[in-house]
Amino acid sequence: MSDFSVHALEAIIRDRLADPDAKSYTRALAAKGTDKCAEKFGEEAVEAVIAAVRRSPEELTAEAADVVYHLTVLLAVSGLSWDAVLTELHRRTARSGLEEKASRLS
Numbered sequence: 241m242s243d244f245s246v247h248a249l250e251a252i253i254r255d256r257l258a259d260p261d262a263k264s265y266t267r268a269l270a271a272k273g274t275d276k277c278a279e280k281f282g283e284e285a286v287e288a289v290i291a292a293v294r295r296s297p298e299e300l301t302a303e304a305a306d307v308v309y310h311l312t313v314l315l316a317v318s319g320l321s322w323d324a325v326l327t328e329l330h331r332r333t334a335r336s337g338l339e340e341k342a343s344r345l346s
């Protein structure tokens with residue numbers, strides 16, 4: 241299992257967004273605004289759909305990584321974080337009575 245996490249990616253993205261001297265795709269994308277970040281996320285999601293329909297595990301892995309990157313940027317420029325998303329997923333798991341099972345399986 242990889243040691244990398246969405247929290248580590250989010251920390252790098254936030255660091256890039258806060259550094260006015262950073263030569264960074266993330267910074268350039270964020271400067272174009274929330275609508276552009278949302279558009280990029282949508283494009284990458286469609287590319288992931290195409291990869292899945294093609295039954296291409298390599299392409300789907302790459303496109304899924306693009307989706308997660310662009311969602312992380314979109315959350316950041318919208319003043320949200322993965323913590324909020326994971327808290328919501330946790331809440332739903334607890335509501336379905338599967339919290340104990342989830343912690344046993346993870």
Ligand SMILES: N=c1c2ncn([C@@H]3O[C@H](COP(=O)(O)OP(=O)(O)OP(=O)(O)O)[C@@H](O)[C@H]3O)c2ncn1[C@@H]1O[C@H](COP(=O)(O)O)[C@@H](O)[C@H]1O
Nearest residue numbers: 249252253256263264265266267269280283305306309310
């Ligand atoms: N994980 C990613 C990542 N995934 C995808 N992308 C970029 O997302 C873009 C999407 O591809 P497109 O062909 O659609 O983009 P494009 O036509 O070049 O761009 P647009 O003009 O349409 O925005 C590519 O330029 C990719 O490099 C990423 N750019 C950065 N990261 C990570 O983000 C962090 C900060 O990176 P920098 O901002 O580059 O310093 C680092 O950890 C990077 O590894």
